Amino acid sequence: MQNGVAITGMGIVSAIGNTVAENLNSLRNAQKGITQVDNFDTSLRDKVLVGEIKLSNDQMIEKLQLPVDNSMTRTGLLGALAAKQAIVSAQIDMVSNNYRTGLVSSTSVGGMDITEKYFYAYENNPELHRYIASHDAGVSSQHIADYIGLKGFVTTISTACSSAANAIMLGAQLIKSGRLDRVIVGGTDALSKFTLNGFNTLMILSDTYCKPFDQNRKGLNLGEAAAYLILESDEIVQKENKKVLAYLSGYGNANDAFHQTASSENGEGAYLAMKKAFNLAGLSPRDIDYVNAHGTATPNNDLSEGHALIRVFGAQVPAFSSTKAYTGHTLAAAAGIEAVYSILALQNDVIFPNLNFETPMGEFQLLPQTRLLHQSVNHVLSNSFGFGGNCSTLIFSKA
Amino acid sequence: MKNPCYINGIGAVNAQGIWNDDPFAHITEISNPLTMAMQPSYKELISPAMIRRMSKGIKMGIFASQQALDEAAMDQVDAIITGTGLGCLEDSEKFLKNVLDNDEQFLTPTSFIQSTHNTVGAQIALRLGCKSYNFTYVNGATSFESALLDALMQIESKEANQVLVGGIDEIAGRTFALKQLVHEVKADGAVEKLKDSQSPGVNFGEGGTFFALNTEKRENTYAQILEVSILNKLATEEVVDFVTSFLTRNQLTLADVSAVVIGNNGDLKYDIYYTTFCTLFANQPQIFYKHLVGQSDVASAFGLAAAAFVLKKQIIPKTIQWNAIKLSELKYVLIYNQYLGKDHSLTLLRHVET
Numbered sequence: 001m002q003n004g005v006a007i008t009g010m011g012i013v014s015a016i017g018n019t020v021a022e023n024l025n026s027l028r029n030a031q032k033g034i035t036q037v038d039n040f041d042t043s044l045r046d047k048v049l050v051g052e053i054k055l056s057n058d059q060m061i062e063k064l065q066l067p068v069d070n071s072m073t074r075t076g077l078l079g080a081l082a083a084k085q086a087i088v089s090a091q092i093d094m095v096s097n098n099y100r101t102g103l104v105s106s107t108s109v110g111g112m113d114i115t116e117k118y119f120y121a122y123e124n125n126p127e128l129h130r131y132i133a134s135h136d137a138g139v140s141s142q143h144i145a146d147y148i149g150l151k152g153f154v155t156t157i158s159t160a161c162s163s164a165a166n167a168i169m170l171g172a173q174l175i176k177s178g179r180l181d182r183v184i185v186g187g188t189d190a191l192s193k194f195t196l197n198g199f200n201t202l203m204i205l206s207d208t209y210c211k212p213f214d215q216n217r218k219g220l221n222l223g224e225a226a227a228y229l230i231l232e233s234d235e236i237v238q239k240e241n242k243k244v245l246a247y248l249s250g251y252g253n254a255n256d257a258f259h260q261t262a263s264s265e266n267g268e269g270a271y272l273a274m275k276k277a278f279n280l281a282g283l284s285p286r287d288i289d290y291v292n293a294h295g296t297a298t299p300n301n302d303l304s305e306g307h308a309l310i311r312v313f314g315a316q317v318p319a320f321s322s323t324k325a326y327t328g329h330t331l332a333a334a335a336g337i338e339a340v341y342s343i344l345a346l347q348n349d350v351i352f353p354n355l356n357f358e359t360p361m362g363e364f365q366l367l368p369q370t371r372l373l374h375q376s377v378n379h380v381l382s383n384s385f386g387f388g389g390n391c392s393t394l395i396f397s398k399a
Numbered sequence: 400m401k402n403p404c405y406i407n408g409i410g411a412v413n414a415q416g417i418w419n420d421d422p423f424a425h426i427t428e429i430s431n432p433l434t435m436a437m438q439p440s441y442k443e444l445i446s447p448a449m450i451r452r453m454s455k456g457i458k459m460g461i462f463a464s465q466q467a468l469d470e471a472a473m474d475q476v477d478a479i480i481t482g483t484g485l486g487c488l489e490d491s492e493k494f495l496k497n498v499l500d501n502d503e504q505f506l507t508p509t510s511f512i513q514s515t516h517n518t519v520g521a522q523i524a525l526r527l528g529c530k531s532y533n534f535t536y537v538n539g540a541t542s543f544e545s546a547l548l549d550a551l552m553q554i555e556s557k558e559a560n561q562v563l564v565g566g567i568d569e570i571a572g573r574t575f576a577l578k579q580l581v582h583e584v585k586a587d588g589a590v591e592k593l594k595d596s597q598s599p600g601v602n603f604g605e606g607g608t609f610f611a612l613n614t615e616k617r618e619n620t621y622a623q624i625l626e627v628s629i630l631n632k633l634a635t636e637e638v639v640d641f642v643t644s645f646l647t648r649n650q651l652t653l654a655d656v657s658a659v660v661i662g663n664n665g666d667l668k669y670d671i672y673y674t675t676f677c678t679l680f681a682n683q684p685q686i687f688y689k690h691l692v693g694q695s696d697v698a699s700a701f702g703l704a705a706a707a708f709v710l711k712k713q714i715i716p717k718t719i720q721w722n723a724i725k726l727s728e729l730k731y732v733l734i735y736n737q738y739l740g741k742d743h744s745l746t747l748l749r750h751v752e753t
Contacts, residue, residue, distance in 0.1 A: 142539070155538040158535050
């Protein structure tokens with residue numbers, strides 16, 4: 001376990017592509033996936049922009065070849081698409097029982113997209129009753145497990161916007177403790193009227209393209225996505241001669257313990273999470289070639305995270321960017337898709353730009369990477385912070 | 400060498416009231432489809448303004464966690480880990496209804512902010528000023544066991560020496576009306592105790608149960624947690640193998656188990672899992688608890704509290720014994736839980752000499 005835990009597969013669906021290759025292509029070519037809301041009616045349509053996946057639930061059901069009477073919600077459908085890709089990319093045969101395999105998924109909205117559609121309609125529509133149990137967040141994971149044919153350890157984490165990072169962390173701990181040989185880890189979250197309006201009441205949604213780390217940033221664009229990684233034990237990697245995409249070399253979770261929704265100004269939680277990740281990885285800040293920042297583009301997050309980065313890295317903050325201007329903030333899935341982007345950076349020796357940046361913030365001298373940069377990338381640090389002061393950092397290293 | 404994981408304190412709020420020295424002596428068996436928790440006074444712990452704003456789930460979580468810490472004489476922890484099946488349901492429903500009823504107008508953020516599943520864990524961290532590891536699990540009937548397994552791994556790996564772990568779930572109106580519509584919960588008007596259950600569905604409850612875990616044992620240590628195992632689905636004919644292979648992995652045989660704690664909830668269709676489980680332990684005392692607190696995704700946390708209590712006291716109160724087998728010395732207690740045939744878990748505890 002010298003290098004950390006091996007990552008042998010990954011899958012993703014996001015507003016900038018329905019495969020890993022499509023996402024890489026969009027990232028390279030500065031193609032963002034931010035539009036108006038098309039998949040459901042909302043009075044906020046003209047007021048906000050989102051990172052929406054342009055597939056209806058019916059289209060996804062068709063892609064997944066599900067029976068017509070399935071009870072999957074959008075969160076589960078997105079998750080199934082991404083998890084299946086990850087399994088295929090790691091060339092895993094789910095039918096054989098050679099290895100103890102688990103799924104650690106994460107979500108914040110669960111089945112809310114269906115619940116908000118039918119909340120008052122169930123009494124008169126018995127055919128909809130199959131969806132009632134699907135509201136529960138954990139059911140999305142059960143649906144994904146059923147779809148990929150997994151019988152074993154399944155659980156779900158929900159710590160708001162750091163959820164998928166924590167799912168990845170738990171997966172690594174399950175392998176290190178010897179309880180599992182292989183874990184599918186990540187997160188999925190669908191857009192819903194509920195979350196859109198929730199963030200709107202907090203007045204942190206931008207009415208235009210979000211501008212992470214910009215002096216004139218106005219807030220975030222919400223998004224939807226799903227992404228999963230396959231973590232495997234060294235034993236499997238050796239025995240099966242598996243190709244390793246990258247290693248998860250460090251991780252840390254800490255709590256800001258400052259406010260239910262806002263981050264402390266000095267980024268205490270973020271600082272502690274990064275410190276823990278470095279300790280575990282046995283790396284120092286100088287080793288990091290790229291930081292995939294949380295960078296939601298809210299006034300509060302970017303200020304707090306910026307201070308935390310300066311506290312950790314000092315005057316030499318490495319190349320950093322937030323990819324949320326491409327995808328929107330995909331909540332529980334965010335750390336999952338950003339894990340995929342971090343691995344792509346390692347595999348391709350490339351650093352993705354922080355789109356829409358114009359004016360440096362007044363509080364400090366931090367300039368995000370604004371153009372695609374080709375340079376050797378050996379270690380990437382990825383941050384994700386959520387409501388409830390939940391701060392998580394992952395460090396990925398070249399295979 | 401792994402660090403051991405001891406239960407040094409317990410706290411709870413549920414239909415029976417709060418955790419106390421003799422929690423199974425004066426009980427009222429529940430018989431209503433929806434049985435609310437008996438809410439304690441919160442004014443010693445929470446400011447009046449916050450008491451008004453917080454949902455009962457948050458309050459029960461704060462109360463139960465503080466009770467567990469007090470009993471263990473702990474004031475700081477290295478990890479706060481919670482499980483909740485349905486999350487902060489009151490606030491979720493409140494915000495959702497406002498969105499739907501007012502056509503997305505006139506909304507305020509409080510209920511949205513508090514609707515997040517990790518609100519309870521976050522609020523506990525906030526009041527303790529605890530900046531350490533903070534995870535929340537939302538996986539149906541294994542939400543609490545997921546949290547417990549995480550806690551065990553934190554302690555075993557020496558990441559944490561003191562951990563607060565708990566489960567919280569609350570009843571809220573619309574969600575449970577829908578659960579009644581699909582007969583997951585018994586119909587309004589049904590009055591059936593667990594053992595007399597005749598109609599479809601189960602009696603639901605709500606509550607919070609917390610444990611203060613420590614690598615060091617104390618005079619008042621309840622028990623040691625040895626292992627937790629989780630499985631998403633299982634056929635009834637596979638129960639025997641699930642249990643025996645779990646025990647084998649822990650170098651135990653069926654005969655080593657002194658007593659079992661079962662999650663029977665009166666479900667006519669799925670209690671067969673427990674019947675099957677109990678055939679393996681026909682000669683040992685069997686303990687049940689959902690007749691006191693009702694079914695919920697985290698009811699099994701109270702099952703763990705019951706197991707810890709009997710191991711410490713070396714007595715099994717009549718009010719929670721399922722069968723009539725006499726107690727011998729209690730060394731290992733095994734807890735089995737599942738719900739609707741899904742989310743199976745086994746938790747193994749050992750008696751601790753203090």
